[in-house]
Amino acid sequence: MKSEFSLLLLLSIIVFGAITVTNAGGGAPGGGGLRPNFYRFTRCPQAEMLVKALTISKVRSDPTLAPKLLRVHYHDCFVKGCDASILLDTVGTNQSEKDARPNQTLGGFEAIDNIKAQVEKACPGIVSCADILALAARDAVSFPFGRNLWEVPTGRRDSRVSLISDVNGNLPSPFSDFPTLQQLFAKKNLNVNDLVALSGAHTIGVAHCGAFSRRLFNFTGKGDMDPSLDATYAGTLKQQCPNPANPATTVGMDPQSSRSFDTHYFTILNQKKGLFQSDAALLTNADSAAIVNRLQFPRNFFFEFGRSMVNMGNIEVLTGTAGEIRKNCRVINPLA
Template sequence: MRAEFTFLLLVVSLVVVARAGKGSSGGGLRQNFYRTTHCPQAEQLVRQITWSRARNDPKLGAKLLRVHYHDCFVRGCDASILLETVGTNQSEKDARPNLTLGGFEAIDDIKSQIEKVCPGIVSCADILALSARDAVSFPFKRPMWDVLTGRRDGRVSLISDVSGNLPSPFSDFPTLQTLFEKKGLNINDLVALSGAHTIGVAHCGAFSRRLFNFTGKGDTDPSLDPTYAETLKSQCPNPANPATTVEMDPQSSLSFDTHYFATVNQNKGLFQSDAALLMNPTSAGIVKQLEVPWAFFNQFGKSMVNMGAIEVLVGNAGEIRKSCRHNSASNPGWNNSGGDCNE
């Protein structure tokens, strides 16, 4: 285990990260929602199953965190990203930015096991939010941020909703800031949530233009560190194999740490959206601040709570799906108004 990662374990054990107070809420959500339902063991079950799968898949945290992001920015955190295409109505899953998402089998497994114990009570949206947190937290053996619960599942998933709502790796800073503001997130959230790029990999197509044709003249993005650019070119030659991936955070893609912010400050951010964080004086200052572990973990936790509250469905809105891949209209005979999920 790397010395840096060992140090971060110590930091996390000493720092209380984004602990929401009792009764606090975001968008009608609250802590320990399922303690007042017929499934008080819900969060424990999600954690046990997620950690069991994470033991065999060190990339699960990156996968589920990305799915959670892609869900919340399109129609809010309603698990619409999990719905399959029905007939000719293509779902969000079929949108190009979502074709490389993974971890859906883990969500299916969690939902299936919880349905056996607490049928019709725990939403797929909450399972996704909880499992993303728990998968990232697995190496630390403790939850790294609080997840407020009480979300309901959406019934609609449209491929046409993805464009213009999902942050793009090709975005400049003004575009990112405008999009985040539309979702109720501020510049601190923008920078902190970009820190999720500290884990996981990216396909070459998400950044190859920076290497080979940045302005349409066969050039390389001048904001990218030249040595790092050459390394990326060797990994992703032009034209790149669509299946080829590289680490988003070089030599640290399995460790949830602050290494990402150090690399951004060295002009080694993989995406244009990473490099864009240095193009604004305020965000550049936050990037520097978040190189400090306790500052990053604290702000990331707060920002995940904020993101997890985007346009949520609560109360009697939406539904509680029996299967995370299909809404009630796709499950004849299944009709759940969610009475057990209301107090």
């Protein structure tokens, strides 16, 4: 694995080393919003290829990394924008976003740390943690397809602030009904199409029992089961997650297809096998239910998911001279 990684790194540097550098300054160019191939015109033109090579190497050895990185990217963007604030550790009594309950089951931070360290060795102080996270999430999911499933406009900068208090009310909850989800997405300038398409990320990865056990054992507080959940599927889930739920136990979010990024999620939704209450909620609105049906076709899903990922990746980004380019994704840079 070490030799494979070294080869990927060397190839990345060789391939991109000949690109003409038009900005020889010390940091990323100033100016407006995100744009494709942002780093091509910096002192790190190989940035995106380097992140891709490192990410692919890691996903090859750990296929569970793809949904982890995708989820971290989601949780970053929905709280104060895609600014890598989710990556900051708590310092002293100032608790960061990581400590919020919905974020305590996130994973993949070490992979981002390692990618950032390698990128810093190649070109220090140029590539933001926010861009690395956005690129790595895309590259990890796209790897099995041999092509990018969506383009990632880059040029994000990193926040110097991460507060646990900012998480509440900003992250979509697995317990949410449709109006709540629609309102939250609208606050982020995302529409119903984005809501349904991005929910398709539940086609890969696992969930902890506590995120859905209420649907199985105490849906209305009377020891009942959620009637919108298929009874046979509920029986299987009860065997995997007996009451009370073990916090460490996980199940695949998409039965029989939790390691494959595909359209199976939308098929099981119509079979009343969506794992979360928020999944089932997509069928309670006529517009979103119609989108669920449309996204069962791979061509539709991959196109809409990619477009919605770009939309999500634009939420409240820091660009130009805002924020900073962190040297270590877990801590802010010391003030000069």
